[in-house]
Amino acid sequence: MPKPLEAVNDFVVKFSNVNGSGSASANALFAKSILRMGVPASSRNIFPSNIQGLPTWFEVRVSEKGHLGRRGGVDLMVAMNPETWDEDVAEIEPGGYLFYDATKPLPASKFRNDISIIGAPLTAICNREYADPRQRQLFKNILYLGALSALLDMDVAAIETLIGEQFRGKDALIRPNVKALHLGRDWALAHAECPIGLRLRRANAVGERIFITGNEAAALGCVYGGATVAGWYPITPSSSFAEAFAAYCRRYRRDPVSKQHRYAVIQAEDELAAIGIVIGAAWNGARAFTATSGPGVSLMQEFLGLAYFAEIPAVIFDIQRGSPSTGMPTRTQQADILSCAHASHGDTKHVLLFPQDPNEAFLFAADALDLADRLQTPVFVMMDLDIGMNEWLIPPLSWDPRRRYDRGKVLSFADLEKGVEFGRYLDVDGDGIPYRTYPGTHPTRGAYFTRGTTKDRYGRYTEEGSAYVDNVQRLLHKFETAKGRAPRPIRQKAKEPTRLGAIYFGSTAPAMTEALEALEERGIRLDTLRVRAFPFHDDVLDFIAAHDKVFVVEQNRDAQLRTLLIVEGEIDPKKLVPILHYDGTPITARFIENAIAERLSVVPLAPLRKALP
C-alpha cells in the first residue's frame, strides 16, 4: 500500500449521496465550517435532473493557497450511495481515504487495498438513537459531518455556530442537530485514528471574501444596475437567478412610504414571451433582462434578430448547461458561444460578456445594462452552471456610490423641443449608434415606427437595397464601437519570456490559474489572456500575433471561442490549439495541465525545447 496521503489545508473531499436525502445542507455546513476556520474552500454540486433518488455528488476543494477551481482527483471520498459505490471508490487517489456507512458488511472485493478505509456504522447509530424514519435519514448526514470533524481535525465550535445560524428562528432544531454532530464525532474519536493524514488547521486566508452563487450575485447586480423589468421562464440552471432577483427586489426595491414595488417580474409562459417582455420594456425605456439557458436562447432566436435590427437594449443571462437539446440540464458547459454570438437568422452579431466568477457576474450584470443602453442592442452575459449554481469564495461585492446609469443616447422632451434633428437610424456622432426616443416624450416630435423590416435612416419604410446596406453597414460600425466599451481582456505574462500563449474565459479561470502554476513547475511557461467580451478587443489579436502557438481552453466540444477567434481575427487555425473539456463536469486544473503538457510533447516547438529541461 502506498503511503497514506498527508496534507494540511490542501485536499479534495467528495461526498457521494442520494438526491433528496437531505445531504445538501450537511455538505454545505462542511464547506462553510472550513471557511469559518479561515481556510479557503470552494464547493461544487454535481447533481442530477431529479428531485429524489438519483445519485448526486458534492465536491469540496480545500486550498489555503487559494486555488478554488476543481483540481481533479479525490483525496477523501464520503461514499453514501451504494448505487455509485464502484465508481466512487475507483475515483480515490492512491493513498487516499474512503469513509462509508459500515452498518451493512460489504465483501472485501468491494474495496481497494491502496487506500485507507474508515467504516462507521452510521445507519446503526441512527436507528438506535432515532425512531422517526425521516430523522434517521436526515441526522445520518449530520452524523458523518461529526465524524469528519474528528477525522480532519476541524473546529467543532465553528460547526456548532453555523448550525445555530442555519436554524435561527427554528431553534428547536439546533439541539438535535448538535447532538447528532457529536454522536458522529464521538464515534470517530473512539473508533478511528484521528486525525487522518488530511487535516485542517485554522488559518487567516479567507479574509473579507464572501461565499455566494453567481446567480445570486448577478441578480443583485441587476438590482444595483437598475433593472426594473424581468421576464423569465423556469429552466435549470437559471431559475434561481430570477427567483433571487425577485427576492432581492422584495427586500430592496419597495417605495419606503407606500411599500409598492419599484420593479415587475413576470414568469412568462415560455422563453419567447420572456424575451418579448424584455424587448417591449426596453423599447419603452425600462431596463430589462431575462435569465435562461441554451434551450431558452434557442427559443428566443427570432426575437433576438428583431432586437438586433430594431436596436433595442436587452440583457440576456445565459446560464449555460450541457447541450444540445435537453442535453444534461444539471451539468455545466460553455457551449452556447456560437449560438449567442450569431443568434437569430440573417447577418447578426451580438455582444457577449464572459464573467469568471460571481464577483464579475455582479459587475458584468450592471455593466451589461449600461452597455445595452449605450449600444442599443442585445447583450449576453455568458455564465454557466458552475458559476451560476455553485457557491464560490470571491472578493466582497462593491459598488461605487458615484456610479450613474448610462442610459445611452435618448432624446428628451427638451432636446426635441429645441428642434434637434431626429432620425431613428441616423448616425449623428460617427460611432454607429443612433439616437432614440421613448414613447410619449413629446406631443408632436420624435415618434417613429419600429419595425424589423427594411427602413431608411429616418425609420421610414423602404425596401431599397441601398438603404438596407447603409443600415447594416452602420450596425457593423456600431459593433466596432462595442470593442472599446466592453470589458477589456486581462493579460498575464509568464515569469520568463515565452512564445507560448493560452486563452481562456469564464469559469475556467480558477482551474487555469492552478494549472499554470503546475505547468510552470514542469518548466512550461505560458503567457495568458482571459477574454472577457466579444467582439474581441484589439488586445486579443495582438496577443495571438505575439505568440507562435496559443492554446484555447474551453468547455465545449467544437472549440467555439476558437472558431470566433479564427473568423473574426482571420487567424491561421493551426496557430490556435484547442484544449477542450466537455463531459459536463467543471474543468479541472489537472486536466488543463496534462492536456497542454501532452500537446507540447507531441508537437515539439523551438521555444519549448528551451523551456523544457
Next chain:
Amino acid sequence: MTYIAKPLFHHPQLPTNALGFTHRDYEGRVSTLCAGCGHDSISAAIIQACFELSLPPHKIAKLSGIGCSSKTPAYFLDASHGFNSVHGRMPSVLTGANLANRDLIYLGVSGDGDSASIGLGQFAHCLRRGVNMVYIVENNGVYGLTKGQFSATADKGSKSKRGAVNTDSPIDLVGLALELGASFVARSFSGDKAQLVPLIKAALLHKGAAFLDVISPCVAFNNHPGSTKSFDYVRAHNEAVNRLDFIAGREELTADYAPGTLEVVVQHDGSVLRLRKLAADYDPQDRLSALNYLRRQQAAGEIVTGLLFVDPDAGDLHDFLDTVETPLNALGEEELCPGPEILAQFNAAHR
C-alpha cells in the same frame, strides 16, 4: 395609389377636439392594403375613436405582430410610437412596454393568423394577466400576405377561394377571451362603423384587458360565396346583442328608451356605457351566461356582436403586481440602487 405621398394640408375649418387636434392629426400613412380591405375601415374607426375621445396621440403606443392587420398601425396615429414586432408575439412586447410605463394607452393590433395560430399562447397569457390594453384582432379567417391559406378562425366547412374546404374546427377568440378572464370583450364588424367606433372608445377607456374581435373581410382571398367571413355572409348572420350609444359620462341622456331596454354601466374612470339592449335577456356583466349565449347562437350559425362582457371594476397587471404609481422607466439611481451600505450588509451575510 399608395405611391402618392399623403398631403398634410387640410380644410382650415376642420372640426377640432378638446385638445385642438383635427381628425387629420390622428391619421397615419397611406394604406398599402388592397382597395376595399376591411382593415382600413378599422383603422378609420380607431382614428375616429381617438379623435372623439380627445386622446393625446403621443400618449398612445400601438403595437402589432406580423400580417396584413399588423401593418395597419402605420396607417393611423402617426404621432404615436409604433412597434411592428414578430409574428404572433405582439402580446409579450406589449406586456413589457406596459410594465415599463403604465401611463400610456396601449393598443395592440393583430390578426387571426397572428393571434389564433402562431400567437395563440401569447394571446391567452396576456389576457389572463390582465394587461391594461385594447387588443384588436382584425379577423378575416385567412392568411392574406401569403395568399389565401385558411387561418385557425376559419369555420369548419367554409370554402377557400380556390375551392378547398376547411376541415378543422374554428378557434373562437371571443369565447377564449371570456374563458381567460378578459375584463372587456366585444365583437364587431368592419362594415358597421356605427357599432365599431363606440366599442373602440369604450375599450380605450376600460381599465384592464379589453379584447375586440372585429370580423374584417378579406376582399382579395375570402369574400366569395362559401366563405363565412365575407361581407355578404357577415351582414346576413350578424346578431347584435346590444348597441353602445354614448360613452361620455357628462352628456345628458336625450334619447327616449322603452323601459327595460337600456343598461347603464359606469367604468372605473367614470365613463358611462349606455347599452341599448337588442337581445332582451342578455346581461353583459355575466361572464358565464355570455359564454352560454355565444355558444348557442354560434351553433345556430349566428355571429353574435356587440359588447359581450364588461367588468367595469376590473384591475390590471400593475394592480396585481402592486407596482409604484411612477412609471418604472422614470425611476433613477436614487429609487433603484440600494447603495453601498446595503451591499456591505449583504456581504456580511454571506461570510
